[in-house]
Amino acid sequence: MLKDALAAAVVAALLALPLLGFRLADSQQGLSLDYRFAWVGYAAAAVFIGRLGMAFAAAAFSRVFQRKRQTLLPLAGRPSRNRKIVGWLLVAAALLLPLAPFADRNLIDKATLLLIYVMLGWGLNIVVGLAGLLDLGYVAFYAVGAYSYALLSQTFGLSFWLCLPFAGALAACFGILLGFPVLRLRGDYLAIVTLGFGEIVRVVLLNWESLTNGPNGISGIQRPSFFGLPFLAAAPGRTTFHEFFGLPFSPGQRIIFLYYVILVLALATNLFTLRIRRLPIGRAWEALREDETACRSLGINPTRTKLSAFALGAMFAGFAGSFFATRQGFISPESFTFIESAIILAIVVLGGMGSQIGIVLAAILLVGLPEWFRDLQQYRMLAFGGAMVLIMLWRPRGLLASREPTIRLAADALEAAPQTAGEAAR
Amino acid sequence: MTAAAPPLLTVEHLTMRFGGLVAINDLSFTARQRQITAIIGPNGAGKTTVFNCLTGFYKPSVGRLTLTPPNNGGCFLLERMEGFRIAKDAGVARTFQNIRLFAGMSVLENLVVAQHNRLMRASAYSVAGLLGLNRYTRAERQAVELARYWLDRIELTGQADWAAGNLPYGSQRRLEIARAMCTEPCLLCLDEPAAGLNPRESAQLNELLLDIRGQHGIGLLLIEHDMSVVMQISDHVVVLDHGAPIAEGTPDMVSNDPAVIRAYLGAAEGEALPPDVAGGLPTAPPC
Ligand SMILES: Nc1ncnc2c1ncn2[C@@H]1O[C@H](COP(=O)(O)OP(=O)(O)OP(=O)(O)O)[C@@H](O)[C@H]1O
Ligand SMILES: [Mg+2]
Numbered sequence: 073m074l075k076d077a078l079a080a081a082v083v084a085a086l087l088a089l090p091l092l093g094f095r096l097a098d099s100q101q102g103l104s105l106d107y108r109f110a111w112v113g114y115a116a117a118a119v120f121i122g123r124l125g126m127a128f129a130a131a132a133f134s135r136v137f138q139r140k141r142q143t144l145l146p147l148a149g150r151p152s153r154n155r156k157i158v159g160w161l162l163v164a165a166a167l168l169l170p171l172a173p174f175a176d177r178n179l180i181d182k183a184t185l186l187l188i189y190v191m192l193g194w195g196l197n198i199v200v201g202l203a204g205l206l207d208l209g210y211v212a213f214y215a216v217g218a219y220s221y222a223l224l225s226q227t228f229g230l231s232f233w234l235c236l237p238f239a240g241a242l243a244a245c246f247g248i249l250l251g252f253p254v255l256r257l258r259g260d261y262l263a264i265v266t267l268g269f270g271e272i273v274r275v276v277l278l279n280w281e282s283l284t285n286g287p288n289g290i291s292g293i294q295r296p297s298f299f300g301l302p303f304l305a306a307a308p309g310r311t312t313f314h315e316f317f318g319l320p321f322s323p324g325q326r327i328i329f330l331y332y333v334i335l336v337l338a339l340a341t342n343l344f345t346l347r348i349r350r351l352p353i354g355r356a357w358e359a360l361r362e363d364e365t366a367c368r369s370l371g372i373n374p375t376r377t378k379l380s381a382f383a384l385g386a387m388f389a390g391f392a393g394s395f396f397a398t399r400q401g402f403i404s405p406e407s408f409t410f411i412e413s414a415i416i417l418a419i420v421v422l423g424g425m426g427s428q429i430g431i432v433l434a435a436i437l438l439v440g441l442p443e444w445f446r447d448l449q450q451y452r453m454l455a456f457g458g459a460m461v462l463i464m465l466w467r468p469r470g471l472l473a474s475r476e477p478t479i480r481l482a483a484d485a486l487e488a489a490p491q492t493a494g495e496a497a498r
Numbered sequence: 499m500t501a502a503a504p505p506l507l508t509v510e511h512l513t514m515r516f517g518g519l520v521a522i523n524d525l526s527f528t529a530r531q532r533q534i535t536a537i538i539g540p541n542g543a544g545k546t547t548v549f550n551c552l553t554g555f556y557k558p559s560v561g562r563l564t565l566t567p568p569n570n571g572g573c574f575l576l577e578r579m580e581g582f583r584i585a586k587d588a589g590v591a592r593t594f595q596n597i598r599l600f601a602g603m604s605v606l607e608n609l610v611v612a613q614h615n616r617l618m619r620a621s622a623y624s625v626a627g628l629l630g631l632n633r634y635t636r637a638e639r640q641a642v643e644l645a646r647y648w649l650d651r652i653e654l655t656g657q658a659d660w661a662a663g664n665l666p667y668g669s670q671r672r673l674e675i676a677r678a679m680c681t682e683p684c685l686l687c688l689d690e691p692a693a694g695l696n697p698r699e700s701a702q703l704n705e706l707l708l709d710i711r712g713q714h715g716i717g718l719l720l721i722e723h724d725m726s727v728v729m730q731i732s733d734h735v736v737v738l739d740h741g742a743p744i745a746e747g748t749p750d751m752v753s754n755d756p757a758v759i760r761a762y763l764g765a766a767e768g769e770a771l772p773p774d775v776a777g778g779l780p781t782a783p784p785c
Contacts, residue, residue, distance in 0.1 A: 371586030481658035
């Protein structure tokens with residue numbers, strides 16, 4: 073234990089030496105080098121004590137930690153009613169949120185942002201959670217969706233709802249395009265190539281000025297309308313939303329409308345995933361995650377199965393991207409950096425690969441809390457990182473890691489009760 | 499002996515090289531319908547490599563592998579087919595020397611995944627399934643019925659909803675066989691199915707394999723080190739040593755073949771064999 077702590081301290085000292093040990097000071101004679109070796113000592117001491125404390129804590133709580141360290145993804149023993157109830161409660165809460173007395177514009181706006189990430193998490197879950205393909209460039213499809221909507225609506229004047237399927241299809245095509253070269257890759261290699269793909273898309277958007285307007289982005293993107301009724305104070309020659317319904321005009325109406333749009337899109341993603349998980353293609357994805365060789369020996373076409381996962385995952389990112397574009401009214405390559413991919417992936421992993429509710433919880437934790445705790449200022453990211461480390465120690469397989477089988481013999485004996493009810497849960 | 503049974507798999511001049519290493523050298527044999535053909539040989543003889551060539555995991559350097567399924571006029575040239583097509587179209591199913599189950603999925607799911615292609619067609623490539631059409635629900639129920647049949651056969655009905663990886667070793671072996679059978683193959687290739695089984699489990703396995711041959715009328719290809727299994731159930735035995743076939747025939751013929759005994763015991767050329775060994779092969783330890 074001591075040796076381990078000492079080793080950690082030495083590593084910390086070595087790391088701290090260039091980072092903390094030297095400092096450029098601005099003085100009258102120009103730049104001069106300050107030495108702050110005491111700081112290196114503090115850092116090493118802190119790591120030493122922390123490491124020792126961790127070892128003691130681990131020894132004390134060894135039972136807690138060991139129980140979690142299973143090699144297998146645990147299978148839920150019996151159909152979990154609790155999760156279904158939690159799922160329905162979350163859906164109900166989400167539906168009623170705009171009516172709540174404390175729901176101001178700011179809150180709804182944040183909730184909309186949160187739902188975008190939930191939807192992206194659910195979409196990426198198809199690729200990472202179900203098919204087990206580690207994709208670090210997911211934001212590329214999000215970008216494709218956003219730019220498709222922006223360009224289609226600006227060039228052809230098409231409405232949001234018309235563009236949505238186009239944007240999804242285009243993103244799916246990009247998913248297949250990425251899928252082809254990476255078919256043979258697994259794990260780390262796949263992650264690296266997808267990461268590169270994400271960057272390529274961003275760099276193309278940045279440099280193809282004639283189409284994408286480069287770093288300046290596209291502004292004045294058409295806002296969504298309520299079945300043709302725009303959310304404007306006044307529109308010459310058209311009836312606006314508030315006129316049609318005889319309401320006073322309020323900019324909050326559009327915010328609430330956007331909130332419901334993304335809620336519907338996200339729930340559709342969820343419903344789709346829950347359904348497809350029980351279909352042969354969904355089971356093949358999970359089987360592929362478990363063992364590709366065995367899949368091949370059973371006559372499952374790995375190429376087609378992987379490409380379908382990439383395509384469908386990308387499609388939902390495309391939908392989310394279009395929504396993002398219409399909500400912001402302005403997009404630029406800035407919005408589609410690697411950190412977005414990383415956050416979405418973190419949501420999926422933290423949620424517990426494959427669990428739909430876990431993803432919602434993780435999104436609240438990773439996107440919601442940092443937004444609401446902006447008061448912490450510069451300590452925000454520190455708290456965020458610390459929370460991540462703690463969660464990974466406490467639940468190394470994610471928040472909700474147990475997996476519900478897609479089909480049960482026991483339930484089947486009761487003449488295959490219809491599964492549609494409560495399917496939105498889990 | 500039913501030597502007159504029509505051929506199911508014909509292997510001609512199969513050679514597999516890995517760089518300079520010749521893993522299989524000019525192997526020819528025929529596996530017949532409704533027969534159990536055993537491939538035996540010392541460790542590293544190239545048995546698993548034969549299976550890997552057969553099921554498309556390796557492309558053979560030389561040779562022709564012809565599969566003639568019953569009740570289907572055509573034949574398949576396996577060496578030209580992609581791996582998954584060999585299982586899907588030609589109907590060759592296999593198990594692995596080191597078990598490859600979908601460990602995190604339930605036992606039942608393992609058996610349903612094996613029926614992927616039929617269910618995929620029934621779900622019209624997911625469209626009918628997404629819409630919840632009757633046609634898919636019916637197909638899924640049939641798939642569960644087939645799975646339930648095999649669960650009964652391998653005595654795992656009670657554990658159907660367990661994670662496959664949590665089953666004891668012997669059950670995992672049986673589940674892998676059942677999973678292969680759920681693809682409804684015409685040739686089943688088993689790579690050391692009795693490895694790690696106790697004598698009672700191994701006797702059960704014999705029964706299961708004989709049943710599969712008898713009731714389902716398919717051909718079996720069996721790699722096995724456990725001679726009690728090989729000698730009791732196989733109809734035809736092929737012996738490999740260092741990639742080359744050294745003997746072929748009925749179990750009795752093979753077990754008394756001096757070349758085979760030499761290969762197993764490593765006796766020097768011309769050395770007299772001890773009489774108790776010459777009577778039959780010892781039971782080699784599973785590896
Ligand atoms: N992919 C490969 N690349 C290189 N050499 C290989 C490869 N696969 C098998 N070999 C070699 O081919 C030879 C035969 O291996 P194989 O696995 O077929 O033996 P086996 O008869 O199944 O043995 P065992 O009884 O131990 O399972 C071995 O020498 C092995 O090292
Ligand atoms: Mg082998």
